[in-house]
Amino acid sequence: MQKRIISVSELNEYIKLVLEHDELLMNICVKGEISNFTNHYKTGHMYFSLKDAGGAVKAVMFRGNAIRLKFMPENGMKVLVSGRVGVFPRDGQYQIYVDSMEPDGIGALALAFEQLKQKLEKEGLFADWRKKPLPQMPMRIGVITSPTGAAIRDILNILGRRFPLAEVDLYPALVQGENAAADLVRGLAHFNRAKNVDVIILGRGGGSIEDLWAFNEEPLVRAVAASEIPVISAVGHETDFTLCDFAADKRAPTPSAAAEIAVPNAEDILYTVQTADMRLRRAMNQKISVARERLDRLASSRVLKNPQNVIDDKRMMLLREEQMLHEKMQAVLQRKGASLGEKAAKLDALNPLAVLARGYAAVFDEENKVIKNTDGVKIGDDITLAMADGKISATVKTMIKKEEI
Numbered sequence: 001m002q003k004r005i006i007s008v009s010e011l012n013e014y015i016k017l018v019l020e021h022d023e024l025l026m027n028i029c030v031k032g033e034i035s036n037f038t039n040h041y042k043t044g045h046m047y048f049s050l051k052d053a054g055g056a057v058k059a060v061m062f063r064g065n066a067i068r069l070k071f072m073p074e075n076g077m078k079v080l081v082s083g084r085v086g087v088f089p090r091d092g093q094y095q096i097y098v099d100s101m102e103p104d105g106i107g108a109l110a111l112a113f114e115q116l117k118q119k120l121e122k123e124g125l126f127a128d129w130r131k132k133p134l135p136q137m138p139m140r141i142g143v144i145t146s147p148t149g150a151a152i153r154d155i156l157n158i159l160g161r162r163f164p165l166a167e168v169d170l171y172p173a174l175v176q177g178e179n180a181a182a183d184l185v186r187g188l189a190h191f192n193r194a195k196n197v198d199v200i201i202l203g204r205g206g207g208s209i210e211d212l213w214a215f216n217e218e219p220l221v222r223a224v225a226a227s228e229i230p231v232i233s234a235v236g237h238e239t240d241f242t243l244c245d246f247a248a249d250k251r252a253p254t255p256s257a258a259a260e261i262a263v264p265n266a267e268d269i270l271y272t273v274q275t276a277d278m279r280l281r282r283a284m285n286q287k288i289s290v291a292r293e294r295l296d297r298l299a300s301s302r303v304l305k306n307p308q309n310v311i312d313d314k315r316m317m318l319l320r321e322e323q324m325l326h327e328k329m330q331a332v333l334q335r336k337g338a339s340l341g342e343k344a345a346k347l348d349a350l351n352p353l354a355v356l357a358r359g360y361a362a363v364f365d366e367e368n369k370v371i372k373n374t375d376g377v378k379i380g381d382d383i384t385l386a387m388a389d390g391k392i393s394a395t396v397k398t399m400i401k402k403e404e405i
Contacts, residue, residue, distance in 0.1 A: 009089060016087035019094060025085035030057070030096060031104055034077045046073065050081065050096070058095040059083075065099050070213075071112035078104040109209050113216055117243060120218075125225045126246040132230045134250055134262065137269075138198035140167045141262055142229070144187035147172040151205045151234070151255035158259035163266050169197055175204035180214035185223045192228050200227065201258045202244060203234030215242035224248050234258030362386040374399050 006014075019025055032050030039046050044063030049056050059081060073079065083098040103111045120126065141159065145151045147170060159166055171187040174180040184202065191197050202224065204212070214220065215235045224231050225247040233248035234255040245251040252258035363371040364384045371377055377396050385392040 008092065012087060012089040012092040015092070015094075016089055019085055019087055022085075027082070028085060028096070029080060029082045031078070031080050032057075034073055034079060035075055037073055037075050039072075046098075048073065050079075058093065059098050060095055061098040061101065069101060070109050071103065071115055073101065080104050109213060109216075113209075113243070116216065116218055116221075117246070120221060120243065120247070125222070130225060132249045134230050134232070135198045137264060138166060138262060140169060140197045142169050142171065142191040142197035142200040144171045144173050144184055144191075144200065144202045145204055145255070146175045149175065149205055151175075151203055154254075154256040155201060155234075155259045158256050159263060162260060163263035165266070166263050174214075176207070176211050176214060181217035181220045184214060184220050188220075188223045188227055188231070195229070197229060199262050200229050200231045201234055201252075201255070201262060202231055202248070203252070203255045203258060204236070205255065206237040206240060212236050212240060212242055215244040220244060221247045232258045232262055361392075374401055 030050060032052050035049045035051050035056070037046070037048040044066055046061040046066050047059075048061075049058050051057075061081075061083075080102045081096060081098045082100045083096050085094055086097050087094045124130070143152060143155055145155075152170065156168060159168060169191075171190055173187045174183040188200065188202070191200055202215075204215075212235055215233075221243045224233065224244050230249040232250045232252050233242070233244040234252040234257065235242045235244060236254075238253035250261060252261050362385070363377075364386065365371055365377065366382050368384070371383065377383060377399070379396050379399060381396045383394055383396060385394060
């Protein structure tokens with residue numbers, strides 16, 4: 001019997017046909033560990049292998065299925081994949097075409113939560129230094145939640161009871177489903193753009209992790225962290241945690257608790273004001289009492305009861321001061337007079353007129369200059385003799401120097 005000869009391509013096509021018509025391989029679930037993982041970011045396709053202790057098989061997950069994943073596959077991760085087995089005829093290699101994937105041993109959402117938490121934590125998005133303080137007395141509060149849920153009713157009830165002065169601005173938003181995260185982001189953008197509230201409460205009532213998942217979406221978490229207005233995250237019940245709780249400026253265990261955190265208690269404020277008023281009144285009464293006592297002491301003082309005595313005392317003090325001043329002035333005048341007499345005597349001794357009065361004369365030349373010695377004149381010069389009671393004009397007849405006497 002002559003064997004039929006076929007080409008490699010025909011063989012691969014036949015195997016492809018056989019495998020793709022096998023009911024078991026058309027919808028199969030395989031458990032294994034991911035290796036050789038490649039994420040083609042341009043196309044969105046994911047290529048990897050599944051392996052266990054005894055073997056390995058290639059797998060591909062195309063973009064249309066990959067975008068529905070809540071977590072990012074990684075090498076070494078144990079997963080359960082569902083899909084079909086097929087052959088790529090060009091290579092003659094069979095592989096699993098994956099439609100869905102779940103982590104083995106942990107839920108996909110729980111894994112996605114941890115992955116995104118670690119990523120944002122490394123970026124510092126949850127750091128304490130980023131947290132803004134809440135206003136002590138907000139007069140306008142923005143609330144982003146469902147307008148029909150229990151959360152808004154609880155928030156309004158608590159705010160109205162604790163601090164009725166505060167106004168509430170509700171931004172109605174979806175809090176569950178595929179479009180919820182984008183709707184909540186728009187709510188945050190609205191308040192940050194308008195800047196018409198002092199604090200924002202973001203939240204909803206309780207539910208499953210799937211129900212609360214919008215508050216774990218990365219765009220919303222980043223929007224919460226970037227808000228210029230302080231944000232209180234109030235999602236679910238006390239045991240529920242979302243990534244918005246870590247990014248917010250304050251986490252409240254429930255929406256009701258968020259309302260209590262957001263505003264002060266009006267009764268506490270009233271008590272504080274009343275206590276301060278009482279202390280102020282007590283302090284003022286004490287101050288008035290001290291002032292009145294001082295006034296009474298002044299009113300009963302001698303100066304007010306008999307001012308003439310005080311005036312007389314002051315007059316006597318003034319007279320004593322005047323007498324003392326007069327005595328001091330006389331002493332000063334005597335000292336100054338004595339000093340002046342001494343100086344006058346000295347000046348008088350040096351007065352040339354006094355010398356002339358004793359019979360001496362001053363000799364002047366024709367230019368009225370004093371002649372101090374014989375060298376200053378010669379025979380025939382006209383000179384003037386100044387005496388105490390007048391002047392004498394003379395002509396030099398002879399000169400006798402001291403050494404010739």
